[in-house]
Structures are given as structure tokens and as C-alpha cells.
Amino acid sequence: MTTRLWVCFGLFLAGTLPSLTSAQTAPLRIGVLTDISGPFATIVGENSVTAARMAVEDFGGTVAGRRVEVVAGDHQNKPDIAAGIARRWYDAEQVEVIVDVPVSSVALAVQAVSREKKKLVLISSGLTDRLSNEDCSPYSAQWMLDTNVLARGTVKSILENGGDSWFFISADYAFGQSMEKISRDLIAAGGGKFLGSVRNPLNTPDMSSFLLQAQASKAKIIGVANAGQDFRNIVIGAADFGLLAGGQKLAGLIVYDSDIISLGLDKARGLLMTTAFYWDLDEETRAFAKRFFERRGTMPNMIQASIYSSVTHYLKAVAATGGIDPDKVMAWMRATPVNDMFAKNGKLRADGLMEHENYLMEVKNPAESKTKWDILKLVRRIPPTTGYAPLSESKCPLLPK
DSSP states (O other): OOHHHHHHHHHHHHHHHHHHHHHHHSOEEEEEEEOSSSTTTTTSHHHHHHHHHHHHHHHTSEETTEEEEEEEEEOTTOHHHHHHHHHHHHHHSOEEEEEEOOSHHHHHHHHHHHHHHTOEEEESSOOOGGGGTTTOOTTEEEOSOOHHHHHHHHHHHHHHTTOOEEEEEEESSHHHHHHHHHHHHHHHHTTOEEEEEEEEOSSOSOOHHHHHHHHHTTOSEEEEEOOHHHHHHHHHHHHHHTTTTTTOEEEESSOOHHHHHHHOHHHHTTOEEEESOOTTSSHHHHHHHHHHHHHHSSOOOHHHHHHHHHHHHHHHHHHHHTSOOHHHHHHHHHHSOBOSSSOSSBEEOTTSBEEOOEEEEEEOOGGGOSSTTOOEEEEEEEOHHHHSOOGGGOOOTTSOO
């Protein structure tokens, strides 16, 4: 090789090796895409960011020779903004996996970008069952649970516990209608009686007419397919109208710890609900909750526990496969059981659902509670075979026909 060629080759190496080296040692970023400034900020937001950072710190802060960083984005509950952030993160900012993603429409938009870019998204707070049914993706996982699991776990467990007659107060939009239909089919299949339903518009301040119809039905269980302030208005009204004193029980289909804290035990006591996690279940959950509380001044909910679990499992997969190849990482995550304070022998299914045990809980009465955060008691454990529909019922196109 001539001197001139050696010089050219040397200049080529000088220009390319630093970029190759920087690509290999650049931080691996995990993006927490969440609601930081909107109506769900107390449920997710900075609490979700903290959960992801705790998982990274507990893992040691590095994986496969790369430092791990957590970045956060506020999607403002708008699918277009969320999709834009996801594209920028995936394309330009070394974000290899996105987590959290509350609000179903936002989760579907981010999942679509993830599929297009062949990058991973691990969804904890987006709950629509479309994510693991007709819109399933080889690059996404629904880690906490979905609307189908909430309905199946709640209804089937209460039926098995003797709650065999139901009346529903359902939100008059897609979420409420879907949850009511799933529940109605489960009640019929389980030998229970569906005694009727009423549907309230979004942001209904006075629930009295709906509650009077529920009371008149004489149903043992009043299913509440509502969320947020509408859910809280129903619970307050039920206490004021004496539904609980008359022997009826409320069953909330999507309830967070913060809802109970906001309502107070005097109003919420006796409410039945399904959750994927409670801070006071065992020594492992209490240890995690204690560390989280020291940082945030609040107990972690099931979303934060789910995020911690999903990030930890992802980092284990990167370490085991020696890199960030999304197909290899997802294959390892599916093949390896999830065992941590959130899930025992959890299984990431081919349709994207992470299948694990859930819990039917009852809100304590004030006399049973020892502290502000001592709000729930375990009624029964919900095994995966009860809470999750079999893969044979999935509409996920990735599954073999």
C-alpha cells in the first residue's frame, strides 16, 4: 500500500472509530412517557419516573457496557404529541424502550410508532385490551393488566364469593360500555343474574337518580364501570343513600389507591376492587414501598410497581442477550419467568400480555385502619387462569391460526 493510501486509510479510521466507539458506549436511555401536568399526574407522572429510576439504580446503573439513563416526557394526554415524542426519542435520542404510557388512545399511538421503528414499549397504565388483541405488536408488552383482566378478575372472583346478582352504573362512553359488556357476559357464563344497568354521561356531578335505580334493583353487587371523579361521586352517593347499610356492595372495575385516600374510608369502606399490587401484601412489597415512600412521600400504586418490574426484566434481558436487539430481547423476556415483588412466575405471552396473579381487595372500615395508607384487605388471590382469557380467545394476529 502506498504512503498516500495509508494516509487516507488513517484519516478514514480517525473519522469513523470515534463514532463507532461513541455508539457503543452512548447511554442506553429508558423513556418514561407519562402525564406529568394533567389530570392523571398524581396516579402516574413523577411517581412513575421514580419507579423507573429505582429499577435502574437497583440494577447497578449499567448494562452490557452502557450507562443506563431514565428520561421523562409529558404527553399531555394527546396521541399526536405522544407519537411525536416517541419518534424523536427512538430516532435521535438513544431511547431504546418506552414505559408507562397512560391513556388508551395514547398507548395505541405509541405502540404504532414502536411497531414501525422496531423499538420496544412496555405499557403499564394504558389499559385497553386492543393493545394485546387486534392491535398487538411483537415489540410491545402490556405489563400490568387490561380492561379484560379487570372485568374478569373482579366479576369471576366476586361470583365465586357469592355475589351472584349485579346491577351496573356505567360511564356512557367506550370504556364503560366495554367493561359492562365483558362483565355481563361473564356474569351469565358464571350462573349469575344481570339485573340491569344505567349509563351516566361523563362528568355527572349528581348521581342520585342512577343510585336510586341501583338500590331498587336489589342486586347484591353494584358494578361501577366509571373512573376518576364520576367514580368518586358514585361511591359518595352510595354511602349517603345507604346502599351499603342495606346490604349491597359496590365493585369498582378500575380503582387506584389515590381514589380511596381521596374518598376516605368512611365513604369507601366495603368497596370491592381488583388490583395488580398493594404495598402491604408481604415483606417484599413493604420493603419496596418503604424505599419509594422515602423518595416521594406516598405509597406506590400498581402502576409504579409494574414499571419497576418491567424495567428490571428488560435490563435482565439486555444483560442476558448482550445487547439491545429488540427481537432477541423480547424473545428472552417471553422465555424467562418474571419473579420480583410485583409478580411471581409471571409470563409474557405471545399476544403481549404479561400474565400474573392479581388480587380482589376490600376497602377497610376506619376502625380496621392503623395509618393513612392502611386502606385495603385481601379478599382472595386471583390466579392467572381466572383473570386472563386463554390465548385461544385472543384476536392478536401474531398468534398461529
